Amino acid sequence: MPQNEYIERHQKLYGRRLDYEERKRKRDAREPHKRAERARSLRGLKAKMFNKERRNEKIQMKRKIKAHEEKKVKQKTEKAPEGALPVYLLDRDVTSRAKVLSNMIKQKRKEKAGKWDVPIPKVRAQSDSEVFKVMRTGKSKRKSWKRMVTKVTYVGENFTRKPPKFERFIRPMALRFKKAHVTHPELKATFCLPIIGVRKNPSSPMYTTLGVITKGTIIEVNISELGLVTQSGKVVWGKYAQVTNNPENDGCINAVLLV
C-alpha cells in the first residue's frame, strides 16, 4: 500500500514530465471515444449501470448548458397575460364565459332558410323502415296502418294522446327524452340542458314533426342557465344544437351548440 502523498511530493520536488500537458490533452481528447467504445461493447448488468450513469451525466450537462444560455440571453419581458379583469373581480372566481353570441342576425337569417353551418354536415338518411315498426292491429292482426317509432323522440310538455284506437304513430315512453348533454364549443364545457323542441331532422320533415331525434338532428335547447346575453342585454334562452351521437344506441343525447 502506498504510504503518504508521495506522488504529490515528487511533483512538488521535481516537477512534472515535460510532455505532461500534451499527453493530458490527448488523453482527454481520446476519452469520449473510449467511453463510446465501452457503451457499445458492454453487456448485461454492467451496461445497465453504465447507461444509467451516462444518462444522469447527460441530463446534468444539458441543464448546465441551458442555465448558461439563459444567463447570456437578455431576459425578454414577458407579456401580460390575457383575460384582464377589473380590480373588483380579481379576488373572485369568475367563471370564464364565452363571448356573447354576437351573430344573432346571421342566425335569424339562417333560421329562415332552414340551413345551418353544422358540425356534422352529412348525415345518413334514415329510411322509414328503419324508424318505424309496423304494428299489426285488428282482431286478426290483418291491418297494418299503425307505426311505432323505434328512435328516440322528444314529446312536448302539452302533448295529449289521441284515442289509442286512432293513434297512427306510437312514441314509446321509454324512448322519450327531455334533456340533452350539450357541449359549448368555445367554453369546452358540457351542460345537461332541457330540450325545447326538435327543429329539423334532416332525414324527413315528418320526423321533425314527430320529434324524432337521430344523429345530425337540430334540436332547440334551453340555455338560460348558462347565462349568455344578447347584445341588447336580454338573456338568451333558446339555442340550437346538433345531435352528435346515435341516441337510440347510447341511451343519452349528446349535442353541440351551434354558435
Place this chain on the structure above:
Amino acid sequence: MSKRKCSEGDHQDNGTESEVKRVLSRFKSETGEILPGGLLDLPVDITVDKLQLICNALLQEEDPVPLAFFVNDVEVAGTLENNLNKNFSTSEDIVDIVYQPQAIFKVRAVTRCTGSLEGHKEAVISVAFSPDGKYLASGSGDTTVRFWDIYTQSPHFTCQEHKHWVLCIAWSPCGTKLASACKNGTIILWDPLTGKQIGRSMIGHKMWVTSLSWEPYHQNPECRYLVSASKDSDLRIWDTKLGQTTRVLSGHTKSVTCVKWGGRDLIYSSSQDRTIKVWRSSDGILCRTLEGHAHWVNTLALNVDYALRTGPYHPLEKPSDNLVEQAKKHYEAIGEEKLVSGSDDFTLFLWNPEKEKKPIARMTGHQQLINDVKFSPDGRMIASASFDKSIKLWEANTGKYITSLRGHVQAVYSVAWSADSRLLVSGSSDSTLKVWSIKTKKLSQDLPGHADEVYAVDWSPDGLRVASGGKDKVLRLWQN
C-alpha cells in the same frame, strides 16, 4: 294674520261648489329653518308647480330655483293630498313641507352611442373623465393608458410604460395629471397634454394596486400627494414630485379594497379584513377603526366625492382667480362628511367617520354582494350596485331605503351619477348600460351596444357624455 283671513274668505265663497280641503302648512329648509311666510293655508290638491311658485316667492330669490318638496321624508310627486296620512286631520295639524333646491342646470339623458373608440387590445378596465370634463383616459389589460380626444372621438396618446394590466386610474383634481397603477404595483403619472410620463415610476407596493386617491384640491392646489391601496394590505402616501413614498399606512391584515382621501385631512380605507380604517393624512396616525361588516368591505363612497373630484371646476361657474376658494366653497356646500361602505355581507353601512365609530345606519336589502356605491353629487342620495342585478337607492342622511331599480339581467358592476343628481347610469355584466331617472325611479334609457361585459362607466362632470369600457375592448362614448 290677514293672509289667512283672506283665504278663509275665499274658502267660504267657493265652498258651495267644491269641497276642497285645506291644510295649514309651512315651508322648511333641509336644516329645519322655517321660511318667513309663516303658516300658509293651502288646498290639498295643490300641485308641485304651484308649490314651487309659492316657495320661490317666499324665498325672494332673483332667479326661480327648481325645488323638490318632501312631506314626512316622502317626495311630493303629484298633489299634496297623496302625501298626507289617513289619520291626518286637515283642520288642526300643520304640515311641514321640506324643500330642497335642485341643481339649476339640467343634464339630459344620454340616448345613443356616438362613438366607439377602438384601439385597446385587451379589456378596458378603467375609464375616467378629467375634472373639467375635457379629457378622457382609459386603462386597459393591454398594459397601456390611452388618452382620447372627446371632441373628435379619436385617440390622442397611447402611453406604454406599464408592464401589466392597468388596473386603476385617477385624475388629480387640478386636472393636469393622471395617475395609473398596474398589477405589478407600479404607479405612473401622465401628462394629458403631451402623453408623456411625469417623473419616475413609483415602485413600492409588493402586490397590485387596488385603488388610488389624490389629496383634495382645497388643501393643496399643487396636487402633490397621492394615496394608493394595495392587495399587500398596505396603503402608501406618495410624494409625486419626488416619486417616493412619504408614508406607509399599515394596519389592515388583508387586501385593502378601496381608499378615499377626505376633505378634512382624513384618509378612509376599506379592506377585506372587514374593517374600515380612518387615518390622519398629515402624520399617518390611525384615528379609528370602523367595525360592523361581517365580510369583505368592497367599496367606499363619500358624500363629498363629486366636490373633491371636480375640485375648483363646476359646469356653470367660470373659473375665478381664487381657485382654492372656489374648491373650498364647493366642498363646504355639501356639509358634514359622510361615508358609506358596501360589503360582501350584502349590507351597506352609513358612517360619520370624523366623529364616531358607530354607524348611523345599516342598510339591508340586497341579496348579493355590493360591488359599487356612489353618493349623488348633491350628497342627498346613495345608489348601490349589486350582483343581485338591482340598483338600490337610499337616503343619504338617514340611510332609509327609497327604491330598487330593476332591469339588468346580470350583475351590476358600476354606477355613475350625472352632475345634476337627476340621472344615474349603470354598467352591467349583461353588456348593457342603463340610464335611470331618479325623479320617476324608472328606467329612462336602455343603451345596448357593447358586445360583452361592461367593466367601467363614467359620466363626465359637465354632464354631456358618458364613457364606458368593457371586455369587448372598445371604449364607447354616449351622448344625447
